[in-house]
Amino acid sequence: MQDRTYTADAEPGEDVTVAGWVHEVRDLGGIAFLILRDTSGKIQVKFEKDEMDDDLVETGLEAARESVVSVTGAVEEEPRAPTDVEVVPESVEIVAPADPELPLDPSGKVDADLSTRLDNRTLDLRKEEIQAIFEIRAEILRAARERFREFDCTEINTPKIVATGTEGGTELFPITYFGREAFMNQSPQLFKQLMAGSNLERVFEIGPIFRAEEHNTPRHLNEATSIDFEGAFCDAGDAMDVAEGVVRAAYEAVEENCAEQLEALGIRDEFEAPTESFPRISYEEAIERINATGELDEQLVWGDDLPTEAEKALGDDVGGHYFITEWPSEIKPFYIKDDEDDEQLSTGFDLMHPRMELVSGGQREHRYDLLIEGFEQQGLDPDQFEYYTKMFKYGMPPHAGFGLGGERLVMTILGLENIREAVLFPRDRQRLSP
Known part of the structure; x- marks a missing residue:
C-alpha cells in the first residue's frame, strides 16, 4: 500500500495512513476508539462522535474485529493511549471485512485449544506471542546459517524424492513417481556424505525431512526441519564442536536480537544463553548415572537405547546440554564408523x-569394503544404494557430521510444551490440512 506508515513509526504532528486489522472497538458513548493492529504493534484511532461526520464514525465503529482497515489522519500525542499516541481519522476504509463469528479470538482473551489454533493458523498468528515464536525461529535459522559459514561450510540442497530410504525400514512415505515407486527422503544423510567427498568438503543444509513413524507425542513430527552438517577430514570431535557452536549461536542470537519477542512470550527475565562447555559423557557413564538416579523401574544394561524417562533422569542429573559419546556399534546406523x-x-x-x-551424529565409515559390510549387517541390500556406495571407490576422505532437529531446537530454547507450537502447519498422523 503506497505511503503506508507502520503503527510503531507514527509520530505526533504527522499525517499518516495506517493499515491493519481491527483488534478491538471500544464505544464509550460520546467518544469511541478503534484499536488497529499491524505487524509492528497497535495504535489507537479516536472517534469524537459530535465533531465527526456520521458516516466516518459509523464505518469505523461497525467494523467487525479482524476486518482489514485503512485509516488516514493526524497523529496526536495522548499519554493515556496504549502507545502514547493516537490517530484522529479523516477517512476510514474497510479493505476486507471479517465474519463476526471468528473460530478463535486473536486478542487472546478467550483461550482456544491447540487443535483449533492449528486449524486456523492464520488467525492464531495474529496473536503477539505466537508471532514471536516464528520471529525467533527465523532468527535461530539465520544464526545457524551464519555460524556454519564461520565454519567454512557451503549451503546445499539435496533431493527430497529418492529411490531408496536413508536407513531402510518401514519409516518411509512411498509415492508414485512416473509409474515407479519412490519415497520422501528421511534425511539428507547419504547426499551430504557424497558432497563431503567432493571438493566442497564442508557442507550444511536446512530443509525438510519425512518419517512415517507411528507416533503421536508432543515432540515428534512426520515432517520436520533438519539442520545438517557434514565435513571432510573431520572426526566425531570436530562434528561435536560444530554442533555445539551452532546451538550456542542460536541461543546467543535470540538473547541479543529478540528481546521484544521474549517479552511477548513472558520469558525475557529468565532467558539465558548457555555459558559452560557442553560435557561429553560416554554411553557407559550415561547408563551408570541413569541407573544411579533410581528413577527407572528397571536398570538399563549395555546395548539398551535410552527411553524417554532415562533421558529425563540424566538431563536432570546433568542440568544442561551434554553429549553422549561412544555408543554401542550395534544400535547405530550402518554409516557410523566403529571405534x-x-x-x-x-x-x-x-x-x-x-x-x-x-542431535544425532558421528564419524562416517569412509572405507568401501567396511561400508558394504555395514549394509549387510543391518539387513540392507547394498545394490539398492549403488549411487552412494560406488563413490566410496573413488577416494572418499574421512568425514563426520550430524543432523539437528530444527523444531526441537526452537522448542527447547523457548520451553514450548508441544513441538507443533514451533511449526506453522504441522504434519503428524492426524493432521494433513491446512
Whole structure:
C-alpha cells in the first residue's frame, strides 16, 4: 500500500495512513476508539462522535474485529493511549471485512485449544506471542546459517524424492513417481556424505525431512526441519564442536536480537544463553548415572537405547546440554564408523538438551569394503544404494557430521510444551490440512 506508515513509526504532528486489522472497538458513548493492529504493534484511532461526520464514525465503529482497515489522519500525542499516541481519522476504509463469528479470538482473551489454533493458523498468528515464536525461529535459522559459514561450510540442497530410504525400514512415505515407486527422503544423510567427498568438503543444509513413524507425542513430527552438517577430514570431535557452536549461536542470537519477542512470550527475565562447555559423557557413564538416579523401574544394561524417562533422569542429573559419546556399534546406523580400538563401540554421538535429544551424529565409515559390510549387517541390500556406495571407490576422505532437529531446537530454547507450537502447519498422523 503506497505511503503506508507502520503503527510503531507514527509520530505526533504527522499525517499518516495506517493499515491493519481491527483488534478491538471500544464505544464509550460520546467518544469511541478503534484499536488497529499491524505487524509492528497497535495504535489507537479516536472517534469524537459530535465533531465527526456520521458516516466516518459509523464505518469505523461497525467494523467487525479482524476486518482489514485503512485509516488516514493526524497523529496526536495522548499519554493515556496504549502507545502514547493516537490517530484522529479523516477517512476510514474497510479493505476486507471479517465474519463476526471468528473460530478463535486473536486478542487472546478467550483461550482456544491447540487443535483449533492449528486449524486456523492464520488467525492464531495474529496473536503477539505466537508471532514471536516464528520471529525467533527465523532468527535461530539465520544464526545457524551464519555460524556454519564461520565454519567454512557451503549451503546445499539435496533431493527430497529418492529411490531408496536413508536407513531402510518401514519409516518411509512411498509415492508414485512416473509409474515407479519412490519415497520422501528421511534425511539428507547419504547426499551430504557424497558432497563431503567432493571438493566442497564442508557442507550444511536446512530443509525438510519425512518419517512415517507411528507416533503421536508432543515432540515428534512426520515432517520436520533438519539442520545438517557434514565435513571432510573431520572426526566425531570436530562434528561435536560444530554442533555445539551452532546451538550456542542460536541461543546467543535470540538473547541479543529478540528481546521484544521474549517479552511477548513472558520469558525475557529468565532467558539465558548457555555459558559452560557442553560435557561429553560416554554411553557407559550415561547408563551408570541413569541407573544411579533410581528413577527407572528397571536398570538399563549395555546395548539398551535410552527411553524417554532415562533421558529425563540424566538431563536432570546433568542440568544442561551434554553429549553422549561412544555408543554401542550395534544400535547405530550402518554409516557410523566403529571405534578404531574397540569395534564394539561406535564414533556415534548424540547432543542432548535436559528435556530431549537434539542431535544425532558421528564419524562416517569412509572405507568401501567396511561400508558394504555395514549394509549387510543391518539387513540392507547394498545394490539398492549403488549411487552412494560406488563413490566410496573413488577416494572418499574421512568425514563426520550430524543432523539437528530444527523444531526441537526452537522448542527447547523457548520451553514450548508441544513441538507443533514451533511449526506453522504441522504434519503428524492426524493432521494433513491446512
